Amino acid sequence: MRRGAGLAVGVALLGAAALAGCGASRKLAYRPDELRALVSARAPDLAPGDVTVPFELGPERAAWARRLVRDAQSDAEEVERLAGAMLDPAQLGLRYVSSVTTGAEETLRRSEGNCLALASVFIGLARAAGLQAYYIDASIRVHATRVADDGTAVNEGHVSALVKTASGNFGLDFTRLGTIEWYRVLDDVEALANYYNNRGFEMMDRAEVERAPVDWPAVEREFRLAVKVLPSFARAWNNLGVAAARQGRLAEAAASYRAAAAHDPKLAAPHNNLGELHLAGGELADAVRELETAAALDPAAPHVQYHLALARLRGGDRDGARRALRRALELRAGYPEARALLEELGPRARQGSSGGTSAGSVSSNQ
Missing domain, CATH: 3.10.620.30 (C8orf32 fold)
Known part of the structure; x- marks a missing residue:
């Protein structure tokens, strides 16, 4: 209109x-x-x-x-x-x-x-x-x-x-x-x-x-x-998952994220958040899958690209991590974590690097 x-x-x-x-x-x-x-x-x-x-x-x-x-x-x-x-x-x-x-x-x-x-x-x-x-x-x-x-x-x-x-x-x-x-x-x-x-x-x-x-x-x-008012409300299911995760109820958070994704398959946030949960739990293949889905749904989200890079790197895919980091920097030139990690992944980067902090984790103590 x-x-x-x-x-x-x-x-x-x-x-x-x-x-x-x-x-x-x-x-x-x-x-x-x-x-x-x-x-x-x-x-x-x-x-x-x-x-x-x-x-x-x-x-x-x-x-x-x-x-x-x-x-x-x-x-x-x-x-x-x-x-x-x-x-x-x-x-x-x-x-x-x-x-x-x-x-x-x-x-x-x-x-x-x-x-x-x-x-x-x-x-x-x-x-x-x-x-x-x-x-x-x-x-x-x-x-x-x-x-x-x-x-x-x-x-x-x-x-x-x-x-x-x-x-x-x-x-x-x-x-x-x-x-x-x-x-x-x-x-x-x-x-x-x-x-x-x-x-x-x-x-x-x-x-x-x-x-x-x-x-x-x-x-x-x-x-x-x-x-409760609107059981099909995907955005609220996603947000309910965030609240549960912050209180340490990770299985409940994952269930809420999945409900959000089911109610709105075009919403990137629940896939991003599921990817963060999997990344924090060391479930790297699942983390990559969810974060790649989030990146496809929201190609302009630099934070998704950065956490996709972390997941790929921890799974041993250094080239894939570099691609995601470059994309994150295209979207947000002043992204310090992405720039630092990309520099670390240069020719003399340390083998086995985990990419620094676990910034993608969802925890109950925040």
Whole structure:
């Protein structure tokens, strides 16, 4: 889908043909009580009152949205008013902040949020005003992957909002990252799973920024809720595996990575992470296989090439290790570990070198 003329800041007309799935029979929008009941059935240990419904607004805010669009001449004008109010300092005055995933009401209290949080506010307001508004996944365009020091990869998606009008489908792009070429309409269940996945991702990032220990049980809880809400959610399965590995449950981590790969065969991260597990355990053939798969799925990932080089080197394939290291340096010229190892593999490199540190391992003590 391509952006057309914007109605307001962050709002763009989208190609109608790209709205695959909107006319399908699957249910896209749920009432808050319906969503809570569904989640409680899938996660019985979670009380309905503890389920966050990201788009839920209180009655006063819903009434405000209806008043705002009451005399609008078209549904497109309603979209313009709602989106404009979100960004107008004299009205809601919301700001985009990349690392804050919150529900609509909390986002309004904080006056800030990330794409999912701002999308939730818009969807709550739009639905209160009688518009057909949905979440969309634009993770092909924006797909955050956090690579830890040991080479494991954690995934976060990019979620925004879409509203159907008589004059076309309009999408919100709070990050202003340019043309949206592709999206997929999410139902509210998928959006909630993304909410929990993003929260776990952010806990890890926040700890890194604050140079504090990661609360892995809390992180795991968010990722586990994501896969309970949506058992086919590959990115969350991958992330759940990372949390399990950090707590020393390596067999469970491997099972989660395999589930991620099964649910999304095009996702490189679980193969990378499985390769790291095999490499740490000395299972070199399995490590090479998984890392080669990851490299094929994500040819632009320098960390995959570096750890593939380590696996090949430990398996005795020095030429293959050199090729992977050269590729890593093509992708990231300032990759110090890759450059140092490639220099070590020169004509006078020590025989039997293991390539230095075991940077590809996944351990429970980080």
